[in-house]
Amino acid sequence: MMSQFAQDIERKVKSQFAQEIERKVKSQLAQEIERKVRQGALQEGKEEGLREKAVEIARALLDKGMDIGEVSEISGLSEEEIRKLSAH
Secondary structure, three states, X not given: OOOHHHHHHHHHHHHHHHHHHHHXXXXXXHHHHHHHHHHHHHHHHHHHHHHHHHHHHXXXXXXXXXXXXXXXXXXXOOHHHXXXXXXX
């Protein structure tokens, strides 16, 4: 049988240990969330850059008088998107 003092010490140690584990887990979760947010932002930026390049190519092809269907095929943009570009 443990004395009250020993029980109090044991509770405090367990509490401090639990708090330390909780702090570490929260820190690791925050780091993982930050990493995933960065990855998502990078992917989004890449996709946006690719789209901008496709629009740039489509405009150049339209300026050369190329058919909307061909521009769509080459750029990867839909014919509807190409029509919108040609209207501006």
